[in-house]
Amino acid sequence: MLQMVDTPMLPSKFLFLKHLRIYLGWAFSSGYDFFSLVSFLDASPCLENLLLNVRHRSFHPEKI
Amino acid sequence: MVNLSPCLRSTEVCTCVMQCTFIWHIPMFNLRPAHVVQDIWRHIHSLLPLRDAARAACLSHSFLRSWRCHPNLTLNMHVLGSNANVPRENSSCIIDNILRKHSGSHIKILKLQLYGIYDSYQYLDSWLQVAVTPGIEELTIEPCHSRVKMKQNVPCKVLSYGVRNSIRCLQLSFCAFHPTADLGLLRNLTSLCLESVHILDDEFECFLSNSPALERLDVNNCSEIMCMRIPCVLLQLHCLKVSSCLNLRVLESKARNLSSFILNSGCNVKVSLGETLQMKSLGMRRSNLICYARAEFPSNLPKLESLCISSDSEVYFSQLKL
Numbered sequence: 001m002l003q004m005v006d007t008p009m010l011p012s013k014f015l016f017l018k019h020l021r022i023y024l025g026w027a028f029s030s031g032y033d034f035f036s037l038v039s040f041l042d043a044s045p046c047l048e049n050l051l052l053n054v055r056h057r058s059f060h061p062e063k064i
Numbered sequence: 065m066v067n068l069s070p071c072l073r074s075t076e077v078c079t080c081v082m083q084c085t086f087i088w089h090i091p092m093f094n095l096r097p098a099h100v101v102q103d104i105w106r107h108i109h110s111l112l113p114l115r116d117a118a119r120a121a122c123l124s125h126s127f128l129r130s131w132r133c134h135p136n137l138t139l140n141m142h143v144l145g146s147n148a149n150v151p152r153e154n155s156s157c158i159i160d161n162i163l164r165k166h167s168g169s170h171i172k173i174l175k176l177q178l179y180g181i182y183d184s185y186q187y188l189d190s191w192l193q194v195a196v197t198p199g200i201e202e203l204t205i206e207p208c209h210s211r212v213k214m215k216q217n218v219p220c221k222v223l224s225y226g227v228r229n230s231i232r233c234l235q236l237s238f239c240a241f242h243p244t245a246d247l248g249l250l251r252n253l254t255s256l257c258l259e260s261v262h263i264l265d266d267e268f269e270c271f272l273s274n275s276p277a278l279e280r281l282d283v284n285n286c287s288e289i290m291c292m293r294i295p296c297v298l299l300q301l302h303c304l305k306v307s308s309c310l311n312l313r314v315l316e317s318k319a320r321n322l323s324s325f326i327l328n329s330g331c332n333v334k335v336s337l338g339e340t341l342q343m344k345s346l347g348m349r350r351s352n353l354i355c356y357a358r359a360e361f362p363s364n365l366p367k368l369e370s371l372c373i374s375s376d377s378e379v380y381f382s383q384l385k386l
């Protein structure tokens with residue numbers, strides 16, 4: 001079943017961003033849309049390194 | 065000819081001495097004036113690690129003279145105690161001897177890291193008076209803090225007129241520092257690092273206002289600072305790092321050329337960075353930062369090359385204003 005998600009896009013781009021690290025802590029609500037982080041990739045055409053660190057029990061990497 | 069002492073074990077010293085011995089026998093070298101030769105010896109000696117430089121001073125009068133004006137002194141338990149079976153109670157005595165015999169020698173780099181040297185608090189003021197002289201470029205002061213509840217005060221008089229004109233790097237750790245408005249300009253201070261320093265808001269702002277050449281500012285675990293204001297006179301400031309200042313509530317920077325900013329001091333800090341168009345590296349941690357970064361960072365930080373954001377929750381839209 002195909003599910004449509006409303007992922008917010010960034011209003012403009014990080015034209016020079018090469019290194020991006022995002023750390024998400026324990027206190028995230030279980031309904032947080034981790035897919036929305038894709039918007040950072042869309043806005044960073046020169047990205048070389050990405051580190052995503054999620055410490056939440058509701059985060060299932062295999063779903064991404 | 066330099067004789068190698070059997071007590072020398074350092075390969076650096078042996079290599080250095082052999083190089084000296086080698087160039088000593090080059091005819092061209094012998095034709096140089098004596099003071100030039102002495103300068104070369106002194107330069108080679110100044111490149112040695114502190115312990116090796118002190119040991120080499122036992123070899124010859126030439127090295128002894130070089131040792132007495134060694135421009136770089138790092139004194140701590142590790143340097144004084146390793147491989148020497150030095151009792152801890154003698155450490156203060158050794159430091160005292162070294163500094164007094166170097167008096168008047170214009171030390172350029174002085175690092176007094178006194179952790180574990182429990183009686184050093186009695187002597188710190190006099191050591192600073194002897195060793196911190198005009199011409200010094202780098203100064204690190206870390207008083208012993210293990211058994212003393214009150215942080216030891218580093219007196220402002222250490223920063224005399226001549227010292228203020230020459231000092232480039234200042235690092236204070238685990239001490240109290242209370243600069244006043246009449247301290248005067250530190251014209252060449254480019255790097256300031258405060259770690260666990262008892263300093264109040266207005267004292268901190270006053271010191272920064274007197275440091276117009278500052279390029280790097282690192283403030284770590286200074287829990288008395290609640291409102292940190294970076295004045296606009298810091299036109300050279302490009303790197304600002306604030307971490308573990310647990311009572312910090314407001315951080316307001318008017319420095320216009322920041323290119324690197326790191327803030328890791330709790331989640332309730334109201335941040336105002338003013339001009340951010342030059343920012344290339346940013347690291348922050350606070351709630352709702354992902355949402356805010358998505359909405360505001362691309363337009364406010366157009367030259368960003370490195371971004372590190374950490375958020376513990378993303379429920380409400382942040383009131384953070386950059």
